[in-house]
Each structure stands twice: as structure tokens, then as C-alpha cells.
Amino acid sequence: MTESHPTQGTEKLSAFFxxxxxxxxxxxxxxVLSYLELVLADPDLNxxxxxxAEKAISHVRTSTVLVEHAKSLMAARTVDPNSFRLTDLMRxxxxxxKELPGFFPAKKIKVRVVQGPTDAYVLGDALADDxxxxxxxxxxxxxxxxxxxIDVRVIKSERxxxxxxxxxxxxxxxxxxxxxxxxxxxxxxxxxxxxxxKMAGFIFARIGAHLLGGEFDAKELATGTGQGGEFALxxxxxxxx
Amino acid sequence: xxxxxxxxxxxxxxxxxxxxxxxxxxxxxxxxFDGEEALRKYSKSDDKPDVIIMDHRMPVMNGVDAxxxxxxxxxxxxxxxxxxxxxxxxxxRDAGAVDFLPKPFRMDDLIEKMEKISRxx
Numbered sequence: 136m137t138e139s140h141p142t143q144g145t146e147k148l149s150a151f152f153x154x155x156x157x158x159x160x161x162x163x164x165x166x167v168l169s170y171l172e173l174v175l176a177d178p179d180l181n182x183x184x185x186x187x188a189e190k191a192i193s194h195v196r197t198s199t200v201l202v203e204h205a206k207s208l209m210a211a212r213t214v215d216p217n218s219f220r221l222t223d224l225m226r227x228x229x230x231x232x233k234e235l236p237g238f239f240p241a242k243k244i245k246v247r248v249v250q251g252p253t254d255a256y257v258l259g260d261a262l263a264d265d266x267x268x269x270x271x272x273x274x275x276x277x278x279x280x281x282x283x284x285i286d287v288r289v290i291k292s293e294r295x296x297x298x299x300x301x302x303x304x305x306x307x308x309x310x311x312x313x314x315x316x317x318x319x320x321x322x323x324x325x326x327x328x329x330x331x332x333k334m335a336g337f338i339f340a341r342i343g344a345h346l347l348g349g350e351f352d353a354k355e356l357a358t359g360t361g362q363g364g365e366f367a368l369x370x371x372x373x374x375x376x
Numbered sequence: 377x378x379x380x381x382x383x384x385x386x387x388x389x390x391x392x393x394x395x396x397x398x399x400x401x402x403x404x405x406x407x408x409f410d411g412e413e414a415l416r417k418y419s420k421s422d423d424k425p426d427v428i429i430m431d432h433r434m435p436v437m438n439g440v441d442a443x444x445x446x447x448x449x450x451x452x453x454x455x456x457x458x459x460x461x462x463x464x465x466x467x468x469r470d471a472g473a474v475d476f477l478p479k480p481f482r483m484d485d486l487i488e489k490m491e492k493i494s495r496x497x
Contacts (some may be wrong), residue, residue: 150396156432161460166392172483173396199480210397261462 137225153209157202160282164202166185168195189240197272204322204339205260211346221373222259224289224300225251232287241276243282246271250288255300257370259347270304270368271349272338276310277364284308289373294350298372302341309364311355340362344368377495379403379423381487383414384458393429396483402462402490410434411442424453427493429486431469432459440464440471442465447472454493456486 174188175181232246235361257263277285292301336355344351349370356363380402382393388407394404405425408414411434418424428446432439443455457468460479468476475489 158460161479162386162389165460166388168480169483171393173399195480307405 150209152340153205157206161201162197164195168192193238193240198367199214201335205264207265208342211262219258220260221256222263224255224257224302227252227264227267228287228289228302230264231271234268235271235275238272242275244275245284246287248287250290252289256373257302258373259370262343262347263370266368267293267302268351269336269340270302270366273340274304274306274309274364274366277311278306278310281311292369294369299349299369301367301369303365303367305356305365307363308354310365311353340368377401378427379405379425379457381406381425383428384406385434391399400487402412411437411439412416414442415445421460424450425488426454428453428455432461435495440467440491443471443473444466456489457467462478
């Protein structure tokens with residue numbers, strides 16, 4: 136008779152609970168989003184109330200993205216990396232650039248694609264799209280200014296003998312928290328939770344990239360100054376479709 | 377006026393769709409809180425809705441099964457599937473849904489899909 140490990144039951148229960156919880160949160164987000172849209176549809180709404188409602192919508196969107204991240208990670212944990220599909224990294228980048236302003240209605244965001252090859256195919260799936268969007272969101276969050284300028288490069292790289300594509304995004308005004316700078320996942324997860332602020336998206340990027348066989352790095356643009364940030368999402372290169 | 381049947385197990389979601397669709401000039405001809413209730417109401421009614429807005433996760437009978445049964449009764453019925461579970465999209469389309477919206481969605485997106493269906497109805 137094969138005995139299952141006691142943690143298997145707990146993991147199954149966690150996944151089940153996560154599934155139910157995310158479903159209910161998304162339903163509630165639907166209601167909040169739609170009622171706010173109704174408020175915004177009022178032509179007599181004053182500018183201040185309109186501003187508040189738009190900000191509230193952006194927070195609903197962020198909450199939805201966080202739930203989707205958690206769902207993606209739960210799903211990716213059980214998937215064989217060999218079954219990941221081919222993903223066009225530049226398509227994911229352009230999709231993220233289009234969606235980005237909706238998360239930050241109070242900021243003016245300028246994205247410059249410095250290097251965007253047309254053959255940047257990686258192994259991934261919907262999780263890769265989520266990771267790319269998350270990388271952009273984290274960078275805008277790290278910039279305290281109202282006007283954000285981000286440079287994007289998609290470049291070839293090599294990690295542990297594997298050919299990869301790296302999405303490198305940088306912002307000269309970003310400020311990285313000490314915990315965001317490159318260190319391994321276990322070191323990150325051993326930190327005191329109570330001190331890990333604004334880190335959920337960042338940890339998602341780290342774990343998600345790892346699940347896809349890739350990596351996520353963060354560094355200051357000028358070492359030791361705390362000024363400027365660069366995020367690099369590296370995913371394993373795949374052949375053309 | 378385009379008529380709609382709303383199927384969702386969450387009362388607040390049903391009320392939300394009803395409020396917004398009525399404001400936008402649609403006739404909400406009925407609501408159901410699970411697939412079986414939707415199927416029962418659909419099969420008994422002589423006045424079929426132009427569009428059914430169908431959730432997936434519901435007690436008694438889920439949205440995919442309800443859609444299959446409804447399509448068996450009327451293969452021309454238009455069903456727009458809405459769900460927080462994006463993994464069910466293929467199943468929903470295979471069951472006969474003409475469109476799929478992942479929750480949460482913008483109401484304008486739903487209205488746009490409804491209008492598209494109304495134009496070809």
C-alpha cells in the first residue's frame with residue numbers, strides 16, 4: 136500500500152482553497168469595477184470624484200493581477216516544463232505596454248523600445264505574459280515620480296549553458312528596495328514577511344521565472360547609489376513556430 | 377429590444393448585470409442561479425432570450441453543461457460565457473458559446489459583444 140505524504144493533502148487543500156478564494160475575489164472585483172464604471176458614466180460627475188473613481192479602478196485591476204499571479208503560479212507548479220508552449224516575447228511586451236497605463240492612471244508613462252527583435256521566441260505560456268506585465272508594473276511602482284520613462288531591450292543571453300532571451304527594462308528614476316536586488320529565492324523567502332513591503336509582484340517574478348526554467352534579476356543602474364533600476368526577465372529560447 | 381437571460385449563482389452579480397443591462401436599454405427577461413434552473417426556465421418559456429449570459433461555476437449544474445443542454449434544445453441560441461476561470465474557455469466554446477469574457481471585464485466589452493450579436497440576430 137502506498138502512503139501519501141502528509142503535506143500532499145495540505146497542498147491539495149491549499150490549492151483548492153486558493154481556487155475558491157480567487158474565484159470569489161474576482162467576482163467581487165467584477166462588481167466593484169462595474170459600479171465604478173457606472174459612476175464614471177455620469178456626465179455631471181465632478182473632476183475630483185472622477186479622479187478618485189479612476190484611481191479605485193486601477194487598484195481593482197492591480198488586485199485582479201495579483202490574484203491572477205497567484206493562480207498562474209499554482210498552475211505552473213504542477214506543469215512539466217517540457218510542456219510549455221512557444222511564446223513570442225515581443226508580443227507579450229507590446230501587450231504589456233498597452234495594458235500598463237490602466238494600472239497607473241495618475242502617472243504619465245513613456246516606454247521606449249530600444250531593441251525589439253522579431254524572432255524572440257521563448258518557452259512559456261500564459262505565465263510568461265503575466266511575468267512580462269508584472270515586470271513592467273514593478274518597474275513603474277519602483278519609480279516615485281508622476282512621469283515615468285522606461286527603456287526596453289530584448290537581447291540574447293546565456294544562462295547555465297542554455298540559450299535565452301532576456302527582457303531588460305530600465306528606469307533611471309527607479310528606487311529599488313534592498314530586498315529586491317539579486318539574491319537567490321530561498322534567501323528572499325527567508326526574510327521577515329513583516330518587512331517585505333511592495334514585494335508580492337517581485338516575488339512572483341522570481342518564482343515564476345524559475346518555474347519556467349529562467350531567471351529574474353534586479354539591480355541598481357549605478358551600483359551603491361540606490362538610484363535607477365534595471366529588471367531582467369530571462370526565459371529559455373525556443374525555436375521559431 | 378434585445379432580450380437577455382442572466383445565469384449566475386451570485387445574487388450581487390445578477391443584480392449588477394441586470395442594473396447595467398437595463399440602463400443600457402436591454403430587456404432582462406429572466407434570471408437563474410444555477411444551470412438547472414436556467415435550463416428549466418429556458419425550456420418552459422415560449423419567449424426565448426436573444427442572448428444568455430452564462431457563468432460557469434454554479435451549484436447543481438455548471439455553465440458548460442447548461443450550455444450544452446440549451447444548445448441541444450436550440451442550436452441557434454446565442455450564449456455569452458463569463459467566468460473567472462479562463463481555463464474553461466475552450467470547453468465553453470465547444471459547448472456552443474459564441475463568446476467568452478474572463479471576469480472581471482469592462483461592461484463596455486460585454487455591451488459590445490451583445491450589440492454584435494443583436495446586429496446579426
